Amino acid sequence: MTKNSTDQQTQAAQQLFSLLKKSVRTLNPYHVEPAMPRIKLDANENNWLAGRFQPILQERLESLPIHQYPDSDCLALREKLAALHGVDREQVITGVGSDQIISWVIQAFVEAGDQVLVMDPTFSMYEIDTLMAGGEPVRVPLGEGFVFQPEPFLEKARETMPKVVFLTNPNNPTGGVIAPEVLRPLLASLAQLRCVIAIDEAYYEFYGETVADLIDTYPQLIILRTLSKAYGLAGVRAGYALASEAMMDALGRVKPPYHMSGLDQLAALICLEHADALQPVLQKVIGWRETMEKEMKALALQEGEDRLRVFPSRANFLLIRTPLAAKLDQRLRESGIMVRGYGESGALANCLRITVGTETENKELLAVLQEVFQPPAGRSTEKPAEKEGKG
Ligand SMILES: Cc1ncc(COP(=O)(O)O)c(C=O)c1O
The missing domain is CATH 3.40.640.10 (Type I PLP-dependent aspartate aminotransferase-like (Major domain))
Known part of the structure; x- marks a missing residue:
C-alpha cells in the first residue's frame, strides 16, 4: 500500500468517526474481556450447570x-x-x-x-x-x-x-x-x-x-x-x-x-x-456464597476492614474492596482465575466482583485469597501504599 493511499484511508476513517451520532461518539462502550480463562468467575454465570442441557439440545436439534x-x-x-x-x-x-x-x-x-x-x-x-x-x-x-x-x-x-x-x-x-x-x-x-x-x-x-x-x-x-x-x-x-x-x-x-x-x-x-434441576444447584450456589462470605469475613476480621471489606450479597457473586485489589486480581489471573475488577477510581475503586463458582473453583479462589493476605512464611505480600508510609 502506498503512503498516499494510507493517508487517504486514515482521513476516511476520521471522517467516518465524525459522522457518528454525537451520543455514540462520546460513549464509553461496554467492555468484555476477550480471554477464556481456566476458571471464569467474572460474569455471574452458573458454572454448576455447565454441559447440563447439551445432550437434550443435541437430540431436539434434529427436528x-x-x-x-x-x-x-x-x-x-x-x-x-x-x-x-x-x-x-x-x-x-x-x-x-x-x-x-x-x-x-x-x-x-x-x-x-x-x-x-x-x-x-x-x-x-x-x-x-x-x-x-x-x-x-x-x-x-x-x-x-x-x-x-x-x-x-x-x-x-x-x-x-x-x-x-x-x-x-x-x-x-x-x-x-x-x-x-x-x-x-x-x-x-x-x-x-x-x-x-x-x-x-x-x-x-x-x-x-x-x-x-x-x-x-x-x-x-x-x-x-x-x-x-x-x-x-x-x-x-x-x-x-x-x-x-x-x-x-x-x-x-x-x-x-x-x-x-x-x-x-x-x-x-x-x-x-428441566427447571427442576435448578433447585439443588441454587442451594449449592447460595451455600457456597455463604461459605465464601464467611471465609472472607474471617480474613477481614484478622486483616481489618480497611484491608478487606466484603459487601453482603443475595446474588450469585460477592463484591469485595481491598487496597490489594490489583495484586489479588493479578495473582488470580496467574492462577487462571478471572474475576471482575473496577480499577482504582470511582465508587467501585479497588473493588473486585467474584462469581460463586463450583466447589473446586471456589476452593481455588479462596486459596489464592489466603495466600495474598496471609502469605506462607518466607514469602511476603506487599502492604498497601498508605500503610507503608505509616511504617
Ligand atoms: C442486573 C443485570 N441485568 C441484566 C443483565 C443482562 O443479562 P442478559 O442480557 O444476559 O440476560 C445482567 C448481566 O450481567 C445484569 O447483571
Missing part, C-alpha cells in the same frame, strides 16, 4: 427447521414462562438476553434530553442505552456500604421527573437488595409520577423476593428476568420480562421481527422444561 425463519412471537417459550409465573401469555415478552429488553424500554420511551434514573453503582447497560438514545442518565448514589436509600432516590425522581426508572434487585455489582417493605411503598410513590418503572430481577432466583405480582396493579411496571444467571444459559442469550399488556404493546413497537433465533428459543425451552 429444528433451520431453513425457516423462527417463530417471531416465541409462542412456545412465552407460554412456558407464563405458566411458570401464573400470568397471561400476553404479559410475557422474550428477548436476546434481558439486555435486549432493556434497550427496547429505552428505545420505546426515551427521547433526546429525557432523564433516566438509576442507582449508582449499578449495571452499566441502562446508562449506555440511555446515552445512545440521547437521553440523560441520572445517578443516585447508594449509601454507606452500598445500601439503597429510598428517600434520596424518590426525592431525585420527584426533582427530575424521569421518563424511566431502573431499580436492580439484587443489584449488580454490589449484590445488595431493596427489601420488600422498602420497595413496595417506593413503587407506590414512583407510580404517582409519570414514568416507566423497570425492576431488574436478573438475580431473583438467588434471592427469592419479587414484585412481579404488581404488574396487574401498575401498567407502567416492567419486571426484567434472564436465563443467563441461575438457569445457566448465558451463552444462549435468552431473557424475558413480565408486564401489563399496555407495556407489551409499547415494546412490540420497537421489537424487531425474528429477534430470538430458533436455537435460542429451543435451548431456552429445554432449560425451562
Whole structure:
C-alpha cells in the first residue's frame, strides 16, 4: 500500500468517526474481556450447570427447521414462562438476553434530553442505552456500604421527573437488595409520577423476593428476568420480562421481527422444561456464597476492614474492596482465575466482583485469597501504599 493511499484511508476513517451520532461518539462502550480463562468467575454465570442441557439440545436439534425463519412471537417459550409465573401469555415478552429488553424500554420511551434514573453503582447497560438514545442518565448514589436509600432516590425522581426508572434487585455489582417493605411503598410513590418503572430481577432466583405480582396493579411496571444467571444459559442469550399488556404493546413497537433465533428459543425451552434441576444447584450456589462470605469475613476480621471489606450479597457473586485489589486480581489471573475488577477510581475503586463458582473453583479462589493476605512464611505480600508510609 502506498503512503498516499494510507493517508487517504486514515482521513476516511476520521471522517467516518465524525459522522457518528454525537451520543455514540462520546460513549464509553461496554467492555468484555476477550480471554477464556481456566476458571471464569467474572460474569455471574452458573458454572454448576455447565454441559447440563447439551445432550437434550443435541437430540431436539434434529427436528429444528433451520431453513425457516423462527417463530417471531416465541409462542412456545412465552407460554412456558407464563405458566411458570401464573400470568397471561400476553404479559410475557422474550428477548436476546434481558439486555435486549432493556434497550427496547429505552428505545420505546426515551427521547433526546429525557432523564433516566438509576442507582449508582449499578449495571452499566441502562446508562449506555440511555446515552445512545440521547437521553440523560441520572445517578443516585447508594449509601454507606452500598445500601439503597429510598428517600434520596424518590426525592431525585420527584426533582427530575424521569421518563424511566431502573431499580436492580439484587443489584449488580454490589449484590445488595431493596427489601420488600422498602420497595413496595417506593413503587407506590414512583407510580404517582409519570414514568416507566423497570425492576431488574436478573438475580431473583438467588434471592427469592419479587414484585412481579404488581404488574396487574401498575401498567407502567416492567419486571426484567434472564436465563443467563441461575438457569445457566448465558451463552444462549435468552431473557424475558413480565408486564401489563399496555407495556407489551409499547415494546412490540420497537421489537424487531425474528429477534430470538430458533436455537435460542429451543435451548431456552429445554432449560425451562428441566427447571427442576435448578433447585439443588441454587442451594449449592447460595451455600457456597455463604461459605465464601464467611471465609472472607474471617480474613477481614484478622486483616481489618480497611484491608478487606466484603459487601453482603443475595446474588450469585460477592463484591469485595481491598487496597490489594490489583495484586489479588493479578495473582488470580496467574492462577487462571478471572474475576471482575473496577480499577482504582470511582465508587467501585479497588473493588473486585467474584462469581460463586463450583466447589473446586471456589476452593481455588479462596486459596489464592489466603495466600495474598496471609502469605506462607518466607514469602511476603506487599502492604498497601498508605500503610507503608505509616511504617
Ligand atoms: C442486573 C443485570 N441485568 C441484566 C443483565 C443482562 O443479562 P442478559 O442480557 O444476559 O440476560 C445482567 C448481566 O450481567 C445484569 O447483571
